[in-house]
Each structure stands twice: as C-alpha cells, then as structure tokens.
Amino acid sequence: MRVIGLMSGTSYDAIDAAAADLRLDGDSLVLRPLGMVGDAYGAEVREALAAALPPAATTLAEVCRLDTLIGQAFAAAALRADRELCDGQAELVASHGQTVYHWTDGGRVRGTLQIGQPAWIAEATGLPVVADFRPRDIAAGGQGAPLVSLVDLLWLRGRPGTPVALNLGGIANLTAPDGTAFDTGPAGALIDAAVHHFTGRAYDTDGALAARGRVHEPLLRRLLDEPYYALPAPKTTGKELFHRDYLLAALAAVADPAAPATAADPGTPAAPATPAAPTAPASPTGRGTLPHQDVIATLTRLTARTVADAVRSVCATEVIASGGGTRNPVLMAMLAEELPGVPLHTSDALGLPSAAKEAYAFAVLGFLTLHGLAGTDPRSTGARHPSVLGSVTPGRDGLPRAPRGLKQPVRLVIG
Structure with missing residues (x-):
C-alpha cells in the first residue's frame, strides 16, 4: 500500500x-x-x-x-x-x-x-x-x-547494545529498546524563540549565531533548574512551557536574582503576549547587554545537556538522531561533546532520511x-x-x- x-x-x-x-x-x-x-x-x-x-x-x-x-x-x-x-x-x-x-x-x-x-x-x-x-x-x-516510539521500537529491534532513537524537533524526544520513551525538553523551541526575538528570523541557520557566541553559565544553570527535567518518564511537554516569555523570565531572573519568576503555569491559559522589541536583556554583570549570540549559544548547550542527561539515564550505547536539529552542526557537536564514547549517528545511516x-x-x-x-x-x-x-x-x-x-x-x- x-x-x-x-x-x-x-x-x-x-x-x-x-x-x-x-x-x-x-x-x-x-x-x-x-x-x-x-x-x-x-x-x-x-x-x-x-x-x-x-x-x-x-x-x-x-x-x-x-x-x-x-x-x-x-x-x-x-x-x-x-x-x-x-x-x-x-x-x-x-x-x-x-x-x-x-x-x-x-x-x-x-x-x-x-x-x-x-x-x-x-x-x-x-x-x-x-x-x-x-x-x-x-x-x-x-x-x-511520543507516538513515534512504536515505530522506533520496531525499527531498532535486534540492533546490538542499547540504541536509542532521538528526534530533535521543536521538542526533543527519545525512545529506548525497553520501551522507555519521553520528551527530554526543548530542542529547537527556545533557540528558535530567541532567534526570532533578537533577529526576526525563524531559526539559527547552520548554528551560525550559536557558533559566534559563548555559553553564559549563570543563565544555563538557571534554565537547568526547570522542574520538568527531574520528572520521571513517561512525560511530555511542549511550547506551552518552553516559549519566548519563559526565556525572557529566565533572562530577567539572571539579571536580577531577587526578581520573582514570571513564567506562566503551563496548565493555565496565558494572557496575550505583547510583542517585545528585538533587544538583548540586561546583563547580570551590569556591564551593558548580554549578546544575543551568547543567549543562543547557551540555549543550544541547554538542549545538548538535557538530551545527553536523558540519554545517560537509559544507559544508551548508541544514539540515532533525526529531525531538523540534526542540520544544526553546532548542536550536534555539543551533543557529541556531552556524550563522549557514545556513537552519534543520524537515521540516514540506517535508511530513513532524518x-x-x-x-x-x-x-x-x-x-x-x-x-x-x-x-x-x-x-x-x-x-x-x-x-x-x-x-x-x-x-x-x-x-x-x-x-x-x-x-x-x-x-x-x-x-
């Protein structure tokens, strides 16, 4: 058929x-x-x-x-x-x-x-x-x-070790051979939100903006404090949580640690968003602004870190990735850095175009x-x-x- x-x-x-x-x-x-x-x-x-x-x-x-x-x-x-x-x-x-x-x-x-x-x-x-x-x-x-998990389970059956299928879309999800499957957190969602906010473009083509930035550790630590990452599988998330205002609240909190968080409860309908001017937030150092390339580099590292944490949690011996995120060489390089010793392939190598x-x-x-x-x-x-x-x-x-x-x-x- x-x-x-x-x-x-x-x-x-x-x-x-x-x-x-x-x-x-x-x-x-x-x-x-x-x-x-x-x-x-x-x-x-x-x-x-x-x-x-x-x-x-x-x-x-x-x-x-x-x-x-x-x-x-x-x-x-x-x-x-x-x-x-x-x-x-x-x-x-x-x-x-x-x-x-x-x-x-x-x-x-x-x-x-x-x-x-x-x-x-x-x-x-x-x-x-x-x-x-x-x-x-x-x-x-x-x-x-993730509904693609059944297809991944059928597709990877019989492959040696503990291979995991990873999809890098707006949200990242993985499937392990024992049936464990869950959304790991944002893949492109926050990166795209930042790129659009700062530049008006839809996404970071070829990771060029992230490549020109440096990871801002205080912002990364703040983002990694998100409770979602600690929830047990199965779990799922989306742009109801990981959106532009979520990012802006994190940036404001890093700039002023005493400021209350402003991100909306993901289960509660939010008020209309007011478009923001494409300017960088105040720097937590108090010396001008945090370059938007640094914000995007930090968000790219956030995706690599949270995906790698999820991959380690299922003791994966191999990662087979697909989705739009595989076309971001900076993200893929960061993911490889986060997973030393774990081979990282795209699904193209196994016959399915990523x-x-x-x-x-x-x-x-x-x-x-x-x-x-x-x-x-x-x-x-x-x-x-x-x-x-x-x-x-x-x-x-x-x-x-x-x-x-x-x-x-x-x-x-x-x-």
Whole structure:
C-alpha cells in the first residue's frame, strides 16, 4: 500500500510529506521509502499560527479559520506528494496535523489539540485520511506522546547494545529498546524563540549565531533548574512551557536574582503576549547587554545537556538522531561533546532520511490504523493498553477493505 505521511512539528516551519510503500510480511512491516517533499506554510498562515500559539490567547473564530487554512495547506502537500512521489497511485494519507495545544495538569496529560481539518485532504486527493492520532492514547491514560516510539521500537529491534532513537524537533524526544520513551525538553523551541526575538528570523541557520557566541553559565544553570527535567518518564511537554516569555523570565531572573519568576503555569491559559522589541536583556554583570549570540549559544548547550542527561539515564550505547536539529552542526557537536564514547549517528545511516523520519512514522501509524492494528506501546506513553489510533475520513470511494485479523508486526524493515 502506498501511503503518504504528513507532519508539521512544533517549529511549524513547513509541512513534510513522505511517501512509503508499506506491506506486511509475516511478523515484519516492510517500508520502502519513496521520497519526501516539503511545503513551507504561507506567510499568512505562519503569522496567524504564531499569533495564536501559547502563551498568546486566541479565539474560537481564529481556531476555526486556522483549522481550515492548515487543512488546505496539508491537502496541497498531499496532492504534490501523490503526483511527484507516487505517480498518482497513493492509497492512503496519514496526517498528524499541527499541534496547537497539549494540555497538562499536575504532570498528567488531560487533552491535546491538533488542527488541519482532514476533510480538506480527503476532498482534494480523493483518498481516505487517518488523522487525530493522539487523543485515543490520552483517553487510555497515556501521554499521547511520543507516538513515534512504536515505530522506533520496531525499527531498532535486534540492533546490538542499547540504541536509542532521538528526534530533535521543536521538542526533543527519545525512545529506548525497553520501551522507555519521553520528551527530554526543548530542542529547537527556545533557540528558535530567541532567534526570532533578537533577529526576526525563524531559526539559527547552520548554528551560525550559536557558533559566534559563548555559553553564559549563570543563565544555563538557571534554565537547568526547570522542574520538568527531574520528572520521571513517561512525560511530555511542549511550547506551552518552553516559549519566548519563559526565556525572557529566565533572562530577567539572571539579571536580577531577587526578581520573582514570571513564567506562566503551563496548565493555565496565558494572557496575550505583547510583542517585545528585538533587544538583548540586561546583563547580570551590569556591564551593558548580554549578546544575543551568547543567549543562543547557551540555549543550544541547554538542549545538548538535557538530551545527553536523558540519554545517560537509559544507559544508551548508541544514539540515532533525526529531525531538523540534526542540520544544526553546532548542536550536534555539543551533543557529541556531552556524550563522549557514545556513537552519534543520524537515521540516514540506517535508511530513513532524518528530515522525513516523523512523516514516515505517521505513514506507518496510518497504515496500522487502517489494518486494525495498534499504534502505541503502553511502556512508552504510559497508557493502560495499546490502542488503534486516530479517526478515518473516507475518500471518494469510501474506505478500502483492508484485511482484518492480522498479527501485530514485531519489527520494521527498511527496504
């Protein structure tokens, strides 16, 4: 079956569309990658999305508008992938949608919201669409994340030692062979927030800004005091916690240790954010300003340090990384420094393009759903039981008649 997986992560810079030929072969699921295309959000959608995400407030009218606009953008990406990668022969679309809120309360996930109405995808492509993957796991008592953990477990099974799969998106997450999986904390989320605040750009291209800065140890220590890092797995987080105002509160606290923290409770809706001028905060040394390159270097080290701490906590012997963060050479070099003696590879070396791994993962989850097979491992999300994930929107010809009574695959083979 030719399946198109659609993904836009917490960095919301583009929609990744990956096409895969998937088939069950005994107890193996065989994935043949067909390629990936990427479509950047238009300026209107990106600006509207940025204005609506936490800690900003929004309206139901704006959520409705974004649900439609993002659904149409995902539909265009699916059409392009079908045309360019599948010769018009795709049979299913699996759409993660765009996460806009992950509701946590006292360490427990209460709900999650991904928008990008799948009806637009089904109408444009004529194909059935599996979407809204996360809520079923949450309803079963799970975290709803990281959902790629099942794919990682199948993919890494049989590899020697204790390999871990690491995804470096807006938020970093890892999966270990024993099923332990969790969000480690920010990957690009705070770096991107700082870059946009200081320069107006979306992200630190090639780590160039971090490379020109120096790590500011007082700021790093302050950021490492975040209670989230000490929580036990399974756990999940997002931009509800790690956002621009969180960073500005930390910078203010370092400049004036007596000042009270101002970051909002991640479980409480925040007031609208007031855009700040792109100027550096006061330096804690009292000698001018802290260069924004130093702030960005410090945040890059924060990501490397917290990821490395998480990797060490599961006694990993190898790290296989994917996601946009792998394209930041400064981040990857810092991560290697933090993990001496632990080989660090990207998923490309094992046959899965690192830039498209999550999109391929959701193609797998959509395929499993259509075949009535579970898309979660309770060890990874903390759910009471495995679940068949998502909701299915019929295509032009209704739903394909997938065979039932199939056995759950125990490994993923790339070939």
